[in-house]
Amino acid sequence: MAQPSWSHTPPDTGTTIVACAYPGGVVLGADSRVSTGTYVSNRASDKLTPLAETAWLLRSGSAADTQLVADYVRYFAQQHSLELGQAPDVSTVARLVQTMNYNNKQMLVGAMIVAGYDKKAGGQVYGCPIGGTLVRENWTTDGSGSTFLWGFLDSAYREDMTREETEELVTNALALAMARDGSSGGVARLVTISAAGTTRRMIKEDALPVGWDELGPAGVIV
Template sequence: MDPMADLNAPHSMGTTIIGVTYNGGVVLGADSRTSTGFYVANRASDKITELTDNVYVCRSGSAADSQIVSDYVRYFLHQHTIQLGQPATVKVAANLIRLLSYNNKNMLQTGLIVGGWDKYEGGKIYGVPLGGTLIEQPFAIGGSGSSYLYGFFDQAWKEGMTRDEAEKLVVKAVSLAIARDGASGGVVRTVTINSEGVTRNFYPGDQLPIWHEELEPHNSLLDILNSSSPEPMNIQ
Protein backbone atom coordinates (compact mmCIF):
# COMPACT_ATOMS: atom_id res chain seq x y z
CA MET A 1 0.00 0.00 0.00
CA ASP A 2 1.25 3.47 -0.90
CA PRO A 3 2.00 5.35 2.34
CA MET A 4 1.10 8.62 0.64
CA ALA A 5 -2.52 7.45 0.47
CA ASP A 6 -2.70 8.01 4.22
CA LEU A 7 -2.37 11.75 3.67
CA ASN A 8 -6.02 11.71 2.66
CA ALA A 9 -7.08 9.92 5.84
CA PRO A 10 -9.05 11.80 8.53
CA HIS A 11 -6.94 13.61 11.13
CA SER A 12 -6.89 11.48 14.25
CA MET A 13 -5.23 11.87 17.60
CA GLY A 14 -3.41 8.75 18.57
CA THR A 15 -3.38 10.30 21.97
CA THR A 16 -2.71 10.21 25.67
CA ILE A 17 -5.27 12.11 27.76
CA ILE A 18 -5.53 12.04 31.54
CA GLY A 19 -7.81 13.50 34.20
CA VAL A 20 -6.97 13.27 37.92
CA THR A 21 -8.84 14.54 40.98
CA TYR A 22 -6.91 15.85 43.96
CA ASN A 23 -7.77 17.37 47.33
CA GLY A 24 -9.33 20.60 46.07
CA GLY A 25 -9.75 20.26 42.33
CA VAL A 26 -8.70 18.41 39.18
CA VAL A 27 -5.72 18.25 36.84
CA LEU A 28 -6.15 17.46 33.13
CA GLY A 29 -3.21 16.55 30.91
CA ALA A 30 -2.51 15.58 27.30
CA ASP A 31 0.24 15.16 24.74
CA SER A 32 0.21 17.23 21.54
CA ARG A 33 0.62 14.91 18.52
CA THR A 34 -2.11 14.90 15.84
CA SER A 35 -1.60 12.37 13.04
CA THR A 36 -2.97 11.60 9.60
CA GLY A 37 -2.06 7.97 9.01
CA PHE A 38 1.73 7.81 9.26
CA TYR A 39 2.07 11.57 8.86
CA VAL A 40 2.23 13.90 11.89
CA ALA A 41 -0.18 16.68 10.93
CA ASN A 42 0.44 18.80 14.02
CA ARG A 43 3.12 18.19 16.64
CA ALA A 44 1.94 20.90 19.07
CA SER A 45 -1.87 20.71 19.03
CA ASP A 46 -3.92 21.59 22.12
CA LYS A 47 -6.18 18.67 23.09
CA ILE A 48 -7.58 20.29 26.25
CA THR A 49 -10.55 22.44 25.27
CA GLU A 50 -12.45 24.96 27.38
CA LEU A 51 -16.21 24.34 27.64
CA THR A 52 -16.96 26.93 30.34
CA ASP A 53 -14.86 28.95 32.77
CA ASN A 54 -14.85 26.00 35.18
CA VAL A 55 -15.13 22.92 32.92
CA TYR A 56 -12.65 21.60 30.34
CA VAL A 57 -12.55 18.49 28.13
CA CYS A 58 -9.65 16.32 26.93
CA ARG A 59 -10.15 15.05 23.37
CA SER A 60 -9.00 11.82 21.72
CA GLY A 61 -9.89 9.89 18.58
CA SER A 62 -10.92 11.76 15.45
CA ALA A 63 -9.90 15.40 15.78
CA ALA A 64 -12.85 16.59 13.70
CA ASP A 65 -15.39 14.58 15.72
CA SER A 66 -14.05 15.69 19.08
CA GLN A 67 -13.92 19.33 17.98
CA ILE A 68 -17.51 19.42 16.72
CA VAL A 69 -18.80 17.76 19.92
CA SER A 70 -16.88 20.31 22.00
CA ASP A 71 -18.26 23.20 19.92
CA TYR A 72 -21.87 22.04 20.31
CA VAL A 73 -21.52 21.45 24.05
CA ARG A 74 -19.85 24.84 24.55
CA TYR A 75 -22.79 26.51 22.79
CA PHE A 76 -25.41 24.61 24.81
CA LEU A 77 -23.61 25.34 28.10
CA HIS A 78 -23.46 29.04 27.22
CA GLN A 79 -27.23 29.07 26.74
CA HIS A 80 -27.69 27.06 29.95
CA THR A 81 -25.60 29.57 31.91
CA ILE A 82 -27.59 32.52 30.58
CA GLN A 83 -30.91 30.86 31.49
CA LEU A 84 -29.86 29.87 35.02
CA GLY A 85 -27.74 32.92 35.76
CA GLN A 86 -24.91 30.79 37.17
CA PRO A 87 -22.14 28.54 35.81
CA ALA A 88 -23.05 25.03 34.68
CA THR A 89 -21.90 22.15 36.87
CA VAL A 90 -19.37 19.57 35.73
CA LYS A 91 -22.10 16.91 35.76
CA VAL A 92 -24.30 18.93 33.38
CA ALA A 93 -21.39 19.36 30.94
CA ALA A 94 -20.51 15.66 31.10
CA ASN A 95 -24.14 14.64 30.52
CA LEU A 96 -24.38 16.89 27.45
CA ILE A 97 -21.27 15.25 26.00
CA ARG A 98 -22.68 11.82 26.87
CA LEU A 99 -25.97 12.68 25.14
CA LEU A 100 -24.29 13.83 21.91
CA SER A 101 -21.82 10.92 21.89
CA TYR A 102 -24.45 8.26 22.54
CA ASN A 103 -27.06 9.59 20.10
CA ASN A 104 -24.43 9.78 17.34
CA LYS A 105 -22.35 6.74 18.29
CA ASN A 106 -22.58 5.27 14.79
CA MET A 107 -20.91 8.35 13.30
CA LEU A 108 -18.50 9.57 15.96
CA GLN A 109 -15.04 8.16 16.66
CA THR A 110 -14.01 10.03 19.77
CA GLY A 111 -13.33 9.44 23.45
CA LEU A 112 -13.46 12.33 25.90
CA ILE A 113 -12.57 13.12 29.51
CA VAL A 114 -14.53 15.93 31.18
CA GLY A 115 -13.05 17.64 34.22
CA GLY A 116 -13.84 20.72 36.26
CA TRP A 117 -14.85 22.26 39.55
CA ASP A 118 -18.19 23.59 40.79
CA LYS A 119 -19.43 24.84 44.15
CA TYR A 120 -21.82 21.91 44.64
CA GLU A 121 -19.53 18.88 44.23
CA GLY A 122 -16.02 20.30 43.99
CA GLY A 123 -13.58 18.76 41.53
CA LYS A 124 -15.01 15.99 39.34
CA ILE A 125 -13.72 13.80 36.50
CA TYR A 126 -16.02 12.01 34.03
CA GLY A 127 -14.93 9.62 31.29
CA VAL A 128 -17.01 9.41 28.08
CA PRO A 129 -15.40 6.64 25.99
CA LEU A 130 -16.31 5.58 22.46
CA GLY A 131 -20.05 4.83 22.37
CA GLY A 132 -21.21 7.44 24.85
CA THR A 133 -21.06 5.74 28.26
CA LEU A 134 -20.70 8.19 31.17
CA ILE A 135 -18.44 7.10 34.03
CA GLU A 136 -17.54 9.19 37.07
CA GLN A 137 -14.01 8.32 38.20
CA PRO A 138 -11.35 9.63 40.61
CA PHE A 139 -9.00 9.50 37.62
CA ALA A 140 -9.47 8.70 33.94
CA ILE A 141 -7.04 7.86 31.14
CA GLY A 142 -7.79 7.60 27.44
CA GLY A 143 -6.31 7.43 23.96
CA SER A 144 -3.83 4.99 22.45
CA GLY A 145 -1.24 5.73 25.15
CA SER A 146 -3.59 4.71 27.95
CA SER A 147 -2.84 1.00 27.50
CA TYR A 148 0.68 1.65 28.81
CA LEU A 149 -0.56 3.47 31.92
CA TYR A 150 -3.11 1.27 33.72
CA GLY A 151 -0.49 -0.55 35.79
CA PHE A 152 1.36 2.69 36.45
CA PHE A 153 -1.77 4.35 37.84
CA ASP A 154 -2.61 1.29 39.95
CA GLN A 155 0.73 1.83 41.66
CA ALA A 156 1.04 5.62 41.62
CA TRP A 157 -2.53 6.82 42.28
CA LYS A 158 -3.54 7.65 45.86
CA GLU A 159 -6.46 9.39 47.56
CA GLY A 160 -6.10 12.93 48.86
CA MET A 161 -3.17 14.06 46.72
CA THR A 162 -2.06 17.67 46.83
CA ARG A 163 -2.21 19.87 43.76
CA ASP A 164 1.55 19.57 43.22
CA GLU A 165 1.46 15.78 43.55
CA ALA A 166 -1.43 15.50 41.08
CA GLU A 167 0.25 17.69 38.46
CA LYS A 168 3.55 15.83 38.77
CA LEU A 169 1.69 12.52 38.39
CA VAL A 170 -0.06 13.72 35.21
CA VAL A 171 3.15 15.01 33.62
CA LYS A 172 5.03 11.84 34.54
CA ALA A 173 2.27 9.62 33.13
CA VAL A 174 1.97 11.50 29.83
CA SER A 175 5.75 11.49 29.35
CA LEU A 176 5.79 7.73 30.01
CA ALA A 177 3.09 7.18 27.37
CA ILE A 178 5.00 9.38 24.90
CA ALA A 179 8.05 7.17 25.43
CA ARG A 180 6.14 3.93 24.74
CA ASP A 181 3.32 4.87 22.36
CA GLY A 182 4.37 5.81 18.82
CA ALA A 183 1.13 7.73 18.25
CA SER A 184 1.69 10.02 21.27
CA GLY A 185 4.35 12.72 21.28
CA GLY A 186 5.29 16.36 21.33
CA VAL A 187 4.85 18.50 24.43
CA VAL A 188 2.73 18.04 27.55
CA ARG A 189 -0.05 20.48 28.42
CA THR A 190 -1.91 20.52 31.73
CA VAL A 191 -4.93 22.42 33.04
CA THR A 192 -5.55 22.69 36.79
CA ILE A 193 -9.07 23.68 37.89
CA ASN A 194 -10.11 24.51 41.45
CA SER A 195 -12.05 27.09 43.47
CA GLU A 196 -9.45 29.75 42.66
CA GLY A 197 -9.82 29.37 38.88
CA VAL A 198 -7.91 27.74 36.04
CA THR A 199 -4.15 27.42 35.55
CA ARG A 200 -2.56 26.21 32.31
CA ASN A 201 0.96 24.82 32.22
CA PHE A 202 3.23 23.84 29.34
CA TYR A 203 6.10 21.32 29.45
CA PRO A 204 8.37 21.23 26.36
CA GLY A 205 9.52 17.86 25.09
CA ASP A 206 13.17 18.50 26.01
CA GLN A 207 12.17 19.04 29.67
CA LEU A 208 10.32 15.74 30.07
CA PRO A 209 12.01 12.86 31.91
CA ILE A 210 13.97 10.34 29.83
CA TRP A 211 12.77 6.77 30.31
CA HIS A 212 14.49 3.42 29.84
CA GLU A 213 16.19 3.05 26.42
CA GLU A 214 15.15 6.56 25.32
CA LEU A 215 17.84 8.55 23.57
CA GLU A 216 19.07 11.86 24.93
CA PRO A 217 18.02 14.85 22.77
CA HIS A 218 20.64 16.04 20.27
CA ASN A 219 20.92 19.13 18.13
CA SER A 220 19.02 18.67 14.90
CA LEU A 221 19.78 20.12 11.48
CA LEU A 222 17.09 22.75 12.13
CA ASP A 223 18.88 23.85 15.30
CA ILE A 224 22.09 24.33 13.31
CA LEU A 225 20.35 26.25 10.52
CA ASN A 226 18.59 28.53 13.01
CA SER A 227 21.75 29.25 14.95
CA SER A 228 22.46 32.98 15.20
CA SER A 229 26.19 32.58 14.58
CA PRO A 230 27.02 29.48 12.54
CA GLU A 231 30.64 28.48 12.44
CA PRO A 232 32.34 29.45 9.15
CA MET A 233 33.19 26.69 6.71
CA ASN A 234 36.85 26.24 5.80
CA ILE A 235 37.46 25.32 2.17
CA GLN A 236 40.82 23.77 1.46
Protein backbone atom coordinates (compact mmCIF):
# COMPACT_ATOMS: atom_id res chain seq x y z
CA MET A 1 0.00 0.00 0.00
CA ALA A 2 1.40 3.39 -1.01
CA GLN A 3 2.16 5.83 1.79
CA PRO A 4 0.22 9.12 1.81
CA SER A 5 2.03 12.12 0.34
CA TRP A 6 2.18 13.93 3.68
CA SER A 7 4.36 11.16 5.14
CA HIS A 8 7.22 12.19 2.84
CA THR A 9 7.09 15.83 3.92
CA PRO A 10 9.56 16.96 6.62
CA PRO A 11 7.81 18.22 9.76
CA ASP A 12 7.50 21.97 10.27
CA THR A 13 9.05 23.23 13.50
CA GLY A 14 8.64 26.50 15.38
CA THR A 15 10.44 28.43 18.09
CA THR A 16 11.32 31.87 19.36
CA ILE A 17 14.86 32.52 20.58
CA VAL A 18 16.31 35.91 21.55
CA ALA A 19 19.73 37.04 22.78
CA CYS A 20 20.76 40.57 23.80
CA ALA A 21 24.13 41.83 25.02
CA TYR A 22 24.46 44.59 27.62
CA PRO A 23 27.52 46.19 29.25
CA GLY A 24 28.83 43.41 31.49
CA GLY A 25 26.92 40.43 30.18
CA VAL A 26 24.29 38.88 27.97
CA VAL A 27 20.68 37.71 28.35
CA LEU A 28 19.28 34.71 26.47
CA GLY A 29 15.65 33.74 26.17
CA ALA A 30 13.49 31.08 24.54
CA ASP A 31 9.95 29.76 24.57
CA SER A 32 9.37 26.10 25.42
CA ARG A 33 7.00 24.79 22.73
CA VAL A 34 8.09 22.06 20.33
CA SER A 35 5.73 21.52 17.42
CA THR A 36 5.45 19.09 14.55
CA GLY A 37 3.26 20.82 12.04
CA THR A 38 0.08 21.72 13.96
CA TYR A 39 0.77 19.16 16.71
CA VAL A 40 2.48 20.34 19.91
CA SER A 41 4.83 17.49 20.82
CA ASN A 42 6.42 19.10 23.91
CA ARG A 43 5.09 22.00 25.96
CA ALA A 44 8.07 22.45 28.27
CA SER A 45 11.21 21.92 26.21
CA ASP A 46 14.51 23.59 27.18
CA LYS A 47 16.05 25.26 24.13
CA LEU A 48 18.92 26.93 26.02
CA THR A 49 21.89 24.56 26.09
CA PRO A 50 25.30 25.13 27.75
CA LEU A 51 28.27 24.47 25.48
CA ALA A 52 31.04 25.66 27.80
CA GLU A 53 31.38 27.36 31.17
CA THR A 54 30.23 30.76 29.87
CA ALA A 55 28.91 30.02 26.35
CA TRP A 56 25.40 28.78 25.56
CA LEU A 57 23.50 27.71 22.46
CA LEU A 58 19.97 28.86 21.64
CA ARG A 59 18.33 26.26 19.41
CA SER A 60 15.62 26.58 16.76
CA GLY A 61 14.70 24.43 13.80
CA SER A 62 15.03 20.67 14.01
CA ALA A 63 15.43 19.71 17.66
CA ALA A 64 17.35 16.54 16.73
CA ASP A 65 19.80 18.44 14.52
CA THR A 66 20.54 21.21 17.00
CA GLN A 67 20.86 18.80 19.93
CA LEU A 68 23.44 16.82 17.96
CA VAL A 69 25.39 19.98 17.13
CA ALA A 70 25.32 20.96 20.80
CA ASP A 71 26.66 17.55 21.88
CA TYR A 72 29.56 17.62 19.41
CA VAL A 73 30.51 21.22 20.14
CA ARG A 74 30.36 20.64 23.90
CA TYR A 75 32.76 17.71 23.52
CA PHE A 76 35.25 19.71 21.42
CA ALA A 77 34.96 22.72 23.73
CA GLN A 78 35.77 20.51 26.72
CA GLN A 79 38.83 19.10 24.94
CA HIS A 80 39.97 22.62 24.06
CA SER A 81 39.42 23.71 27.66
CA LEU A 82 41.65 20.89 28.92
CA GLU A 83 44.39 21.94 26.52
CA LEU A 84 44.16 25.59 27.55
CA GLY A 85 43.67 24.99 31.25
CA GLN A 86 40.77 27.46 31.18
CA ALA A 87 37.37 27.97 29.61
CA PRO A 88 37.48 28.73 25.86
CA ASP A 89 36.52 32.16 24.57
CA VAL A 90 32.92 32.59 23.47
CA SER A 91 34.11 33.40 19.94
CA THR A 92 35.95 30.06 19.80
CA VAL A 93 32.81 28.15 20.79
CA ALA A 94 30.78 30.14 18.25
CA ARG A 95 33.30 29.23 15.55
CA LEU A 96 32.96 25.54 16.43
CA VAL A 97 29.18 25.80 15.99
CA GLN A 98 29.64 27.57 12.66
CA THR A 99 32.09 24.92 11.43
CA MET A 100 29.72 22.11 12.35
CA ASN A 101 26.78 23.92 10.79
CA TYR A 102 28.57 24.90 7.57
CA ASN A 103 30.23 21.55 6.94
CA ASN A 104 26.84 19.82 7.22
CA LYS A 105 24.67 22.53 5.66
CA GLN A 106 23.13 20.10 3.18
CA MET A 107 21.76 17.95 6.02
CA LEU A 108 21.17 20.17 9.04
CA VAL A 109 18.05 22.27 9.55
CA GLY A 110 18.91 24.45 12.49
CA ALA A 111 19.00 28.21 13.03
CA MET A 112 21.09 28.81 16.14
CA ILE A 113 22.48 31.60 18.32
CA VAL A 114 25.64 31.37 20.43
CA ALA A 115 25.86 33.81 23.32
CA GLY A 116 28.04 34.17 26.38
CA TYR A 117 30.52 36.24 28.35
CA ASP A 118 34.28 36.22 28.74
CA LYS A 119 36.78 38.70 30.18
CA LYS A 120 38.37 39.33 26.80
CA ALA A 121 35.31 40.56 24.89
CA GLY A 122 32.52 40.86 27.47
CA GLY A 123 28.97 39.90 26.54
CA GLN A 124 28.73 38.50 23.01
CA VAL A 125 25.92 37.39 20.70
CA TYR A 126 26.60 35.43 17.50
CA GLY A 127 23.89 34.60 14.99
CA CYS A 128 24.41 31.26 13.22
CA PRO A 129 21.47 30.73 10.84
CA ILE A 130 20.84 27.85 8.46
CA GLY A 131 23.73 27.55 6.02
CA GLY A 132 26.59 28.25 8.42
CA THR A 133 26.98 32.03 8.47
CA LEU A 134 28.37 33.52 11.70
CA VAL A 135 27.75 37.17 12.56
CA ARG A 136 28.39 38.97 15.85
CA GLU A 137 25.56 41.33 16.79
CA ASN A 138 24.35 43.33 19.78
CA TRP A 139 21.10 41.38 19.66
CA THR A 140 19.48 38.83 17.43
CA THR A 141 16.45 36.58 17.24
CA ASP A 142 15.52 33.52 15.24
CA GLY A 143 12.82 30.89 14.86
CA SER A 144 9.30 31.20 13.53
CA GLY A 145 8.38 33.80 16.15
CA SER A 146 11.29 36.07 15.21
CA THR A 147 9.37 37.54 12.28
CA PHE A 148 7.20 39.41 14.77
CA LEU A 149 10.17 40.81 16.75
CA TRP A 150 12.68 42.46 14.41
CA GLY A 151 11.04 45.88 14.44
CA PHE A 152 10.31 45.76 18.18
CA LEU A 153 13.88 44.83 19.15
CA ASP A 154 15.40 47.30 16.69
CA SER A 155 13.34 50.07 18.29
CA ALA A 156 13.61 49.06 21.95
CA TYR A 157 17.23 47.90 22.26
CA ARG A 158 19.88 50.29 23.62
CA GLU A 159 23.57 49.56 24.04
CA ASP A 160 23.63 51.12 27.53
CA MET A 161 20.84 49.02 29.06
CA THR A 162 21.22 47.57 32.55
CA ARG A 163 20.94 43.88 33.30
CA GLU A 164 17.39 44.33 34.58
CA GLU A 165 16.33 46.32 31.51
CA THR A 166 17.80 43.69 29.18
CA GLU A 167 16.02 40.87 31.00
CA GLU A 168 12.77 42.82 30.73
CA LEU A 169 13.34 43.42 27.01
CA VAL A 170 13.95 39.73 26.32
CA THR A 171 10.90 38.75 28.39
CA ASN A 172 8.68 41.22 26.54
CA ALA A 173 9.99 40.03 23.19
CA LEU A 174 9.20 36.40 24.02
CA ALA A 175 5.73 37.34 25.24
CA LEU A 176 5.00 39.23 22.01
CA ALA A 177 6.15 36.35 19.82
CA MET A 178 4.27 33.74 21.85
CA ALA A 179 1.08 35.80 21.53
CA ARG A 180 1.39 35.96 17.74
CA ASP A 181 3.15 32.79 16.60
CA GLY A 182 1.16 29.58 16.85
CA SER A 183 4.36 27.54 16.95
CA SER A 184 5.76 29.40 19.98
CA GLY A 185 4.36 29.10 23.48
CA GLY A 186 4.63 27.47 26.88
CA VAL A 187 6.90 29.02 29.48
CA ALA A 188 9.70 31.52 28.90
CA ARG A 189 13.21 30.48 29.91
CA LEU A 190 15.89 33.10 30.55
CA VAL A 191 19.64 32.75 31.14
CA THR A 192 21.81 35.69 32.19
CA ILE A 193 25.60 35.33 31.89
CA SER A 194 28.04 37.86 33.36
CA ALA A 195 31.28 38.08 35.32
CA ALA A 196 29.26 37.19 38.42
CA GLY A 197 28.23 33.85 36.93
CA THR A 198 25.23 32.31 35.22
CA THR A 199 21.65 32.51 36.47
CA ARG A 200 18.54 30.82 35.08
CA ARG A 201 14.90 31.84 35.35
CA MET A 202 11.63 30.32 34.24
CA ILE A 203 8.59 32.55 33.75
CA LYS A 204 5.27 30.73 33.69
CA GLU A 205 2.81 31.52 30.95
CA ASP A 206 0.36 33.26 33.28
CA ALA A 207 3.15 35.54 34.57
CA LEU A 208 4.22 36.81 31.14
CA PRO A 209 3.32 40.37 30.06
CA VAL A 210 0.00 40.62 28.24
CA GLY A 211 -0.47 42.98 25.28
CA TRP A 212 -3.39 45.39 25.16
CA ASP A 213 -4.90 43.52 22.21
CA GLU A 214 -5.05 40.33 24.28
CA LEU A 215 -7.35 41.96 26.83
CA GLY A 216 -11.11 41.92 26.55
CA PRO A 217 -13.68 43.89 28.54
CA ALA A 218 -12.65 44.79 32.08
CA GLY A 219 -9.13 43.47 31.55
CA VAL A 220 -10.18 39.87 30.85
CA ILE A 221 -7.60 37.95 28.84
CA VAL A 222 -9.06 36.68 25.58
